[in-house]
Structures are given as structure tokens and as C-alpha cells.
Amino acid sequence: MRAGTHAVDPEPFGPPWRPWDEAEGEARGLFAPLASLSYGPAGMIVVAPGDTRGTVLIPERCDGDCYGVDGRDGSNLACARCGLEVGTRIDDCSLWQAVRLLPDAVRREETPGTFDEPVEGVPPVGPEGAWSLYWEAAIAEALAHLLAVSGGRVIALEDGLVAEVFRPALALLPPGPPHRNLALAGPGLPETDDIALVPRDPVTGRSWPHSGAADVVPVAAEVWTWLAFGHDPVTAPVSGVMPTGVLRDDPLPKRPRDLFRPAPDVFLHTLARLPAVRQPWLRAIYDRVSAAPWAGLAELAV
Structure with missing residues (x-):
């Protein structure tokens, strides 16, 4: 997630996990088999990790790979003041960095979108020469x-x-x-x-x-x-005065x-x-x- 943005994931996320069941999968809008089905909380609010304040990690729920955390143990973030679970931090290799907040732990305010403001484009190739x-x-x-x-x-x-x-x-x-x-x-x-x-x-x-x-x-x-x-x-060489529109x-x-x-x-x-x-x-x-x-x-x- 980019700083200052958020998304709502309507699907369940995290443990407990159960084996794939075709009838249950189709009831949840899944039409091809998956490795397993999540029965964790649905409707989590996803934000950039840097946009969170006043939270602390729950040490016993910080398992992951490559010295990171992947949320495999469920909620791993708590309120720094009261200690209640508030969400899950994802920060491990091969995973998108994000914080998933429990829907009943935060308040969300809707902002209408109208396409009135132009959206800045993201370059397809990064500084290192790899695709974005x-x-x-x-x-x-x-x-x-x-x-x-x-x-x-x-x-x-x-x-x-x-x-x-x-x-x-x-x-x-x-x-x-x-x-x-x-x-x-x-x-x-x-x-x-x-x-x-x-x-x-x-x-x-x-x-x-x-x-x-x-x-x-x-x-x-x-x-x-x-x-x-x-x-x-x-990429082709151009002679004479640089034409308009040529980089x-x-x-x-x-x-x-x-x-x-x-x-x-x-x-x-x-x-x-x-x-x-x-x-x-x-x-x-x-x-x-x-x-x-x-x-x-x-x-x-x-």
C-alpha cells in the first residue's frame, strides 16, 4: 500500500485455515481450487506500515521466514496503550509490506472517488532496470x-x-x-x-x-x-534540431x-x-x- 491510502479486503484473512471444500469455496465466490481456505476475519482495512501509530508487536506471534513476520499466527499488533489486538503486520521476503487492521478495532470514513483529479503514473521500469x-x-x-x-x-x-x-x-x-x-x-x-x-x-x-x-x-x-x-x-539517433516530443x-x-x-x-x-x-x-x-x-x-x- 502507498502512504496515505487504504483498501478493504472483503475476504477472510489469516488463521484458522481449513482444507479446500468446493461447495464452501463457491459460496464465497471462489471458482477454482486453492491450497486451503482462510476462516480468519473478513473486512480487514489494509494500510501502509508507516501510516500506523500507537501499536506494538506481540512477540509470541511474530513468526515468519527470513527474519520477517508474515501473520501466520494471526494478529501480531496490539494497541500500545490498552494492549488489545488491533491487526497484523506483514513484512517478510516475497510478501507485500502492509498492516491489516481488524474492522472492529478501527473506524473507517469513506471518501468518494470521482476521477476528477489526475492520477500520477507509476513508471514501468525501476532505477535498477527491472520491471516494477x-x-x-x-x-x-x-x-x-x-x-x-x-x-x-x-x-x-x-x-x-x-x-x-x-x-x-x-x-x-x-x-x-x-x-x-x-x-x-x-x-x-x-x-x-x-x-x-x-x-x-x-x-x-x-x-x-x-x-x-x-x-x-x-x-x-x-x-x-x-x-x-x-x-x-x-532509442534511434536523431540528427539536426531535436523535434518536438522526442526525448x-x-x-x-x-x-x-x-x-x-x-x-x-x-x-x-x-x-x-x-x-x-x-x-x-x-x-x-x-x-x-x-x-x-x-x-x-x-x-x-x-
Whole structure:
């Protein structure tokens, strides 16, 4: 979570855990098998760790890997004044840092989201030259929704960054000529009549209202802004006066070291909660990625 933001997780989180049960899973909106089902508290408020005040760790509940804490023992944060449990700190390798507050321990005030204010984009490549983890997670979520509305048919993509981040994983679809098109749509862009890639409001989580598209695929607003209005680096030399709109090549633009790989855990988490995953062709993709999640979606598509 970014500083100053929060989210509400409607699903149970943490212990106790029970083996997968298909009937119970579908009743909770899960349409593909998971390793286990959480029966912990639902509706937890997720914030950035630095946004919490007046809490202390509960030492006997601080187990984890790599000298971190992962919440495996349940709530590990308490109120510094009264000692009551207030939430769980997550801070371990391979996990997103966050604090999950118990819904009955804090008060939440709603803030309406209207897309009135422009959202600053997140660069796709970090200073170290690797793809942004935020992008890997956001595109993985959008990819699950995109596959669900594709009907198993090949999708044509806009050239540029959209194609660069989606095309490798879309090779999971059966081969053939494109039957559908994915296009960016949203504030400042024209509408599309097929599949619209639209921003998700960073405050409410709602998708940009788009009435013209046959299907809508939401993506994090910070990623959508960069996809829609960011600039691809210019790598070819230019002679004469620098034309308007051409980026300078000193310093050299940041380029990723390898192919883009959507986060497989986010992809599986999202896809398991979409009813379309019960279709045989999409369930086969789910099972394929589940069998080798750390291989990365890009390798699975080869």
C-alpha cells in the first residue's frame, strides 16, 4: 500500500485455515481450487506500515521466514496503550509490506472517488532496470479479467507498451487470427466498441464508466495513466534540431533487462474469483499456471 491510502479486503484473512471444500469455496465466490481456505476475519482495512501509530508487536506471534513476520499466527499488533489486538503486520521476503487492521478495532470514513483529479503514473521500469513490481501485480490482475472476457479467442493489441506487457502471457490462448481487440479507454481518450482497458479509481476501486465497450477490463489507475499518456523511450539517433516530443537520449532511457512477467500469484488469486474460470479452456490455463507459478507466465506461454 502507498502512504496515505487504504483498501478493504472483503475476504477472510489469516488463521484458522481449513482444507479446500468446493461447495464452501463457491459460496464465497471462489471458482477454482486453492491450497486451503482462510476462516480468519473478513473486512480487514489494509494500510501502509508507516501510516500506523500507537501499536506494538506481540512477540509470541511474530513468526515468519527470513527474519520477517508474515501473520501466520494471526494478529501480531496490539494497541500500545490498552494492549488489545488491533491487526497484523506483514513484512517478510516475497510478501507485500502492509498492516491489516481488524474492522472492529478501527473506524473507517469513506471518501468518494470521482476521477476528477489526475492520477500520477507509476513508471514501468525501476532505477535498477527491472520491471516494477507494482506493474507486475496490476497487469496480472487485468490479465485475469482480460482472459475471462476473451472467450478463449485471440486478442489484437495496440502497439507499444500495452502489447509489451500483455502479449507474452496472451500466448496462453489457443492460436489463430485475432477475433477481438483491446484498446485503452477512459478520461481523455476516445471510446472503443470492443474490449476497453480502463482505469480503476484509486480511492473506491470502481472502474471508469464506459458505456460503449462490449467488455471492460480494469487496471490500476497509476498504470493506466502511464499506458495512456507516458512516453516510450526513443532509442534511434536523431540528427539536426531535436523535434518536438522526442526525448533526449542523455542519460540513456531505462529499459528492462527481460520480458515482462505478470505476477502469477496475483493472476491466480484474481482468476479463481471469476466465474469464467469454470470454462474448461480457462480452467486449463489456471491449472497450468498453478502447477508452475514461479516459472512465470512468460515462460509458460512459450
